[in-house]
Amino acid sequence: MEKQKRKPVVKVVEKTVVAPDVGKLPPQARELEEAVLGALMLEKDAYSVVSEILKPESFYDPSHQLIYGSIQGLAMQQKPVDVLTVVEELKRRGELETSGGAVYIAELSEKVASAAHIEYHSRIIAQKSMARELIAFSSDVSQQAFDETVDVDDLMQETEGRLFEITQRNVKKDVIQINPIIREAMNNIQMAANRKDGMSGLPTGFKELDKLTSGWQRSDLVIIAARPAMGKTAFVLSMAKNIALDYEQPVGIFSLEMSNVQLVNRLIVNVCQIKGESIKSGRLSEDEWERLDKNHKFLYNAPIYIDDTPSLSVFELRTKARRLVREHDVQALIIDYLQLMNASGMSFGSREQEVSMISRSLKGLAKELNIPIIALSQLNRGVESRQGHEGKRPQLADLRESGAIEQDADIVCFIHRPEYYRITEDERGNSLVGIAEIIVAKHRNGPTGIAVMRFDNEYARFQNLDDNAVSRNYVERPSRMNAHSKPVDSTVDTSFSSSGIIPQGNEPLPF
Numbered sequence: 001m002e003k004q005k006r007k008p009v010v011k012v013v014e015k016t017v018v019a020p021d022v023g024k025l026p027p028q029a030r031e032l033e034e035a036v037l038g039a040l041m042l043e044k045d046a047y048s049v050v051s052e053i054l055k056p057e058s059f060y061d062p063s064h065q066l067i068y069g070s071i072q073g074l075a076m077q078q079k080p081v082d083v084l085t086v087v088e089e090l091k092r093r094g095e096l097e098t099s100g101g102a103v104y105i106a107e108l109s110e111k112v113a114s115a116a117h118i119e120y121h122s123r124i125i126a127q128k129s130m131a132r133e134l135i136a137f138s139s140d141v142s143q144q145a146f147d148e149t150v151d152v153d154d155l156m157q158e159t160e161g162r163l164f165e166i167t168q169r170n171v172k173k174d175v176i177q178i179n180p181i182i183r184e185a186m187n188n189i190q191m192a193a194n195r196k197d198g199m200s201g202l203p204t205g206f207k208e209l210d211k212l213t214s215g216w217q218r219s220d221l222v223i224i225a226a227r228p229a230m231g232k233t234a235f236v237l238s239m240a241k242n243i244a245l246d247y248e249q250p251v252g253i254f255s256l257e258m259s260n261v262q263l264v265n266r267l268i269v270n271v272c273q274i275k276g277e278s279i280k281s282g283r284l285s286e287d288e289w290e291r292l293d294k295n296h297k298f299l300y301n302a303p304i305y306i307d308d309t310p311s312l313s314v315f316e317l318r319t320k321a322r323r324l325v326r327e328h329d330v331q332a333l334i335i336d337y338l339q340l341m342n343a344s345g346m347s348f349g350s351r352e353q354e355v356s357m358i359s360r361s362l363k364g365l366a367k368e369l370n371i372p373i374i375a376l377s378q379l380n381r382g383v384e385s386r387q388g389h390e391g392k393r394p395q396l397a398d399l400r401e402s403g404a405i406e407q408d409a410d411i412v413c414f415i416h417r418p419e420y421y422r423i424t425e426d427e428r429g430n431s432l433v434g435i436a437e438i439i440v441a442k443h444r445n446g447p448t449g450i451a452v453m454r455f456d457n458e459y460a461r462f463q464n465l466d467d468n469a470v471s472r473n474y475v476e477r478p479s480r481m482n483a484h485s486k487p488v489d490s491t492v493d494t495s496f497s498s499s500g501i502i503p504q505g506n507e508p509l510p511f
Contacts, residue, residue: 027131028060032121037064038108039115040071041083046115047075050122058129066090066099067108083109133166160315161343202249202332202372205242207464208451212440213411216332216372220444221363223338223405225377225394226415227384231436232376233258234460235415236334237266239374240304249331250303252324254317256340260308264299270461271295305330314343314361325369333369335362337376338405356404363408377405379414392421396441412442417455436462 036054040046056069070089074081083106090096090105099105141159144150192200192214201215216222226232240251255263269276272295274288284292305324309316317335324330335341343357359375366373379398386392394414399405406412416439418424418432426432436455440448454463 026060026135027128029124029128030061032124033059033061033064034108035112036118036121036125037067037071038110038112039118039121040068041081041086041105041109042112043115043118044080046118047071047081049115049119051075053119053122053126058126060128060132063099063104066093066095067105070095070099130166137162137166157313157315160313164315164318202243203247204239205246205464206239206438206451206453206462208453209413209438209440212447212449212451213443214446216374217410217445218370218372219367220372220410221359221366221408222372222374222411222413223377223399223409224374224413224415225379225399227379227394230415230417230420231455231460231462232415233263233266233336234270234455235436235438235462236336236374236376237263237270237460238462240334241267241270241302243332244302244304245298248303250305250328251332251334252305252321252328252330253307253334253336254312254320255306255308255336256310256312257336258308260306263306263308266460267299267304268292268296269459271299273459275458276460303328310340312341314341314358317341318361318365321365321369325371331371333371333373335373335375337378338362339378359405359408363410392416392418392423393437393439394441406442409442410444411440414439414441 036050040050051072054068056065056072059065059068067086067090070086070093071081073093074085074089079085087096087102087105090099096102141155144155145152188200199210199215201213201217201220203210203215204213224232224236236253240253243249243251253263258266265276265279268274269279272288272291274284274292278284278288305328307320309320321330321333324333338358339355341358343354343361362373362375377399379394382398383392383394393416396406396412398414399412414437416437418426418435418437424431424433434454434456436453438451438453440451442448452465454465454467455461456463
């Protein structure tokens, strides 16, 4: 009988995900820890050198954590730090035996001759501590990623939040001698002096407001607050249009309340002077169609970048904002609005604490990116209970959910339209119909005051009191799209996408 041929065995190699190696010693530098502790007990001023670099948990050895904790406690009480005082402090805390005993502490001071290299040694210890923290963090994330009951989106949010916490704890900025800062300040003053409009910051296009602020300044957090239906979104859209079209400066808008199409519809209403109801229904008169065809093309190539991610977290915002500045050289960010943001991945005792964290993060982001961040905010109902023209004006105490917003902001502005409360005349009998007040209630680096402008309710736009909305003669010019902007899709009619306008003479654009 012929032997049956054996079929070749085919090995199937499955691709597996391998967990990080276990059994390795965590990053540590025990000898350096001993040297630093010994130096701290030898030199009188050694602690002041390392106090901002090291914390008790920076040490790998638990006994070293206890010893450094006692040294830290003595220094905070302004008591001398040496072998004897450290031993007594550990005795008082009931930690002497756990930390190795009096003999071990005396031996530490004998292992080092001086504190000459204590700062260098301390930075190595701090780096090892950060490495251990990242290992523990990544190990925990890895275990949760293997758990099929954990929602991946929630895990990503939590991971981003925890990584942000680690980063914030370990980011330090070195002290700078004053000379280069003076040179930078003098350059800024010279640049402002050379500008005909006297602006030192980013102009908003609203003359009275720019007089008060000299434009939005770099690294400033600006809060624009108002009650619902006061026109917060209309105000920042009018401002964004001025910045992008009149001054050709890229601006980013994070819209947590409206979709990107709704936002652009508002811009079309603003620019083309067409009623919002007509845009929604599509039932435009012949005159409105003509204005739409003529004016909507001015929005093409505008350096306006819109993100409508709902329930945006402060960590997502940081990532997106950095990319906008890096790729498109965005000069200002607008957030509509602050109370719709969250700090997912982090736990808070109350919503007020969460909003406080968000406002602090926005201020930190403005400093990091060196651009103004304009965030809209809601006001509480305190305004509604007050009577009279003056009573209806918002106050700093009316900011909703957190007093930290007021503290963190460099500028706080309120939008007040007396007409909304059926107040049509002021005390002198002047008409308040169509009048809007931008109240600068807090200005960290300048004056407070009220900028009066006109609000066109029909077209949901703010404009200067002396702006003339009548038609003018225009000439076409090439696109004002800046070098960082992306080209318009090829499917767009080039008769709309490749041209811009300027008024005859030096008149401003009629927006």
